[in-house]
Amino acid sequence: LTLKRMSVRKDYRGLGIATALGRTALAFARQRGCRAVVLNTLMLQHEARALYERLGFRRHRHYVLPTAYGRLANCTITTYRYDLSGAP
Secondary structure, three states: OOOOOOOOOHHHOOOOHHHHHHHHHHHHHHHOOOOEEEEEEEOOOHHHHHHHHHHOOEEEEEEEOOOHHHHHHOOEEEEEEEEOOOOO
């Protein structure tokens, strides 16, 4: 299963919508028997990274985007993982 790009419009942020969307995505994956949810985010997405950590995701991997631009701009990607095995 793949969910690509999830966001909440700026004027609706702070209302718990992103948290509800994240929990719904985790429940959807759990109901379909997935073992884990893995996501990537850019180093500059501080609010998103804080949300993922509040939801229980753990930092899994940290790397520079493997392209010429990624190396030149030091574009760092953080991979997060949420283990669904044994999770409520």
